[in-house]
Amino acid sequence: MSTLAMFGGRPAVPGGTPPPAWPVITEEDREAVLGVLRTGRFTAAAAGEQEIPALEREWAQRVGTAHCLAVANGTIALSIALTAAGVGPGDEVVVPALSFVGTALAPVHLGAVPVFVDVDPTTFNLDTAQLTAALSPRTAAVLPVHLHGLPADMDEVLAFARARGLVVVEDAAQSHGVAYRGRVTGALGDAGVFSLNVSKNLPTCGEGGLITTDDPALADRAGVLRQFGERLPDRGERPYVSEVAGWNAKINAIQAAFTRVQLTRLDQAQARREENVRRLLTSVAELPGFAVPTAAPDRGHGWHILRFRVRPAAFGLVRSQASALREIVMRALRAEGVAVSRYQTTPLSDQPVFAGRTVASRSLDVPVTRAVLDDSFVLQRVHLNPAAGPVLEMVAQALAKVWEHRDLLARVVDARTRDREPV
Incomplete structure (x- = not known):
């Protein structure tokens, strides 16, 4: 019997074994970043910028939704999606007790109230049997998390929510492109939210987020909310007129270009x-x-x-x-x-x-x-x-x-x- 390394034995993973790097960065990734630097167009407000809308089109196509909006990070994506779906101050949002804290902080930033429910011992996802007990007259939304990359029981969540007129926003931060009963996470609820954090399966070179939806009105509101409450025109001068209290939650073109290359792989x-x-x-x-x-x-x-x-x-x-x-x-x-x-x-x-x-x-x-x-x-x-x-x-x-x-x-x-x- 070999000796445990903690008691002086030889480690199973020898010292000096390089950890497998993530994300994998190739010359194609580097060239994509340099290409943006050459254009001088870095934000969605820059006339002629193409990387951000291209990423949005490509991810919407990959997920199978009509709309996608790229934003600054996954947590702000959750807040924007919830707000665009009509969740606001005093509303309650059901969230699993096992998740990254951003899942629960997103409704808090809207003045909404997270309601924590237990998880399944095998999947680690929201236990749908707990949903009825979580209900109150103020319940407005359910925020299931596809934790660790495993899709939650979305058919059960959606049936529960639809019967009660509740919004469903998927926290798909860890489940990029994952199939669920013939569909893909992010295309199941009223909206889906992804993180592009550098540690994620689909990363950017820093932070980023994506919101997906088939609802044109929700997509329109989300687009306004990420840009100070403004509507950026397709052409012509920016009006600098805010319709609602939005955020400054834009992704930049370098991040979008990097993620587009990662998406191909x-x-x-x-x-x-x-x-x-x-x-x-x-x-x-x-x-x-x-x-x-x-x-x-x-x-x-x-x-x-x-x-x-x-x-x-x-x-x-x-x-x-x-x-x-x-x-x-x-x-x-x-x-x-x-x-x-x-x-x-x-x-x-x-x-x-x-x-x-x-x-x-x-x-x-x-x-x-x-x-x-x-x-x-x-x-x-x-x-x-x-x-x-x-x-x-x-x-x-x-x-x-x-x-x-x-x-x-x-x-x-x-x-x-x-x-x-x-x-």
């Missing part, structure tokens, strides 16, 4: 990622101590983040020791050269901005979210590069090595938690 990169990740998950699924992320047969998965749950019983431990087990497993994996993290450490409802009543919010009980955050860890970015296959094989070996030493790790957990157990 999106499907090919995703296909390679699918192969690499599936191979990793197949290997790890053979280890009883870990639950691997899955995708249902009726939908794809973007595999933006890979979340693994530890199974205390398989290590001979009890549920109350899950957090300590997850902690020691993470320490062991990091010593093996695997860059694991937690990606969110508390339910959104527990974050100080909400729990401290800094802003108005409401929450149902979220025991599943707490359990998932207690016993899980994630892989981020290392698997996104299409050439990450060899490194992921080492990651699988590291997890197997940790499982091989399960008795030792369980004894460490027992020693650390014994005094905490109730008498």
Whole structure:
């Protein structure tokens, strides 16, 4: 039996192994950026600028919607989409308790109230069985998140919302181009919102966002909201007249040009990622101590983040020791050269901005979210590069090595938690 690296053994991922870079930047990407510099047209307000509208057309075509608007980032995209759909001060917006904080801050920036609901223990997406309990006379919208790249149960969400006249805005920040029952995320609700953050499956060289919709009125309002409440003319002088209280939320042409090139490689990169990740998950699924992320047969998965749950019983431990087990497993994996993290450490409802009543919010009980955050860890970015296959094989070996030493790790957990157990 090999020795764990944390106890002096050789790491499964040797030191000096370069992490697979993400995003992959080619000469074509560089040339696209330089091309914008040569034109001198950098914003949507610059006469003759073509990169931004071209990105909007291309993404609308890829998603299958009539309209797309490019904006400064994913969070402002959520705020604009909600506002354009009619959500405003005092309205309640149902959001999952497990997500990036931007999901909940977007309605807050409108004066709306996030209402937190629990998630499913396997998909980590909004548990549609909780929706009825979240309702109030002020409920205006549901904001499902396709967390980690797995589409939420959108048919169920839409049926619930349509029966009650509620708006549905998809947070598709992590699910670019992912299929759901014959359609694509971002084309399912009243509007879809994507992030182009440099860490995302479809990145820009910094920050950016996209709003998709089939509703021409919603698209028109969103276009005005991103530009100080102004309508920019197709030609002629800018009027500098604001119709509503909009934002300065424009993407720039360099970011659009960069993303357009990345978009040409999106499907090919995703296909390679699918192969690499599936191979990793197949290997790890053979280890009883870990639950691997899955995708249902009726939908794809973007595999933006890979979340693994530890199974205390398989290590001979009890549920109350899950957090300590997850902690020691993470320490062991990091010593093996695997860059694991937690990606969110508390339910959104527990974050100080909400729990401290800094802003108005409401929450149902979220025991599943707490359990998932207690016993899980994630892989981020290392698997996104299409050439990450060899490194992921080492990651699988590291997890197997940790499982091989399960008795030792369980004894460490027992020693650390014994005094905490109730008498």
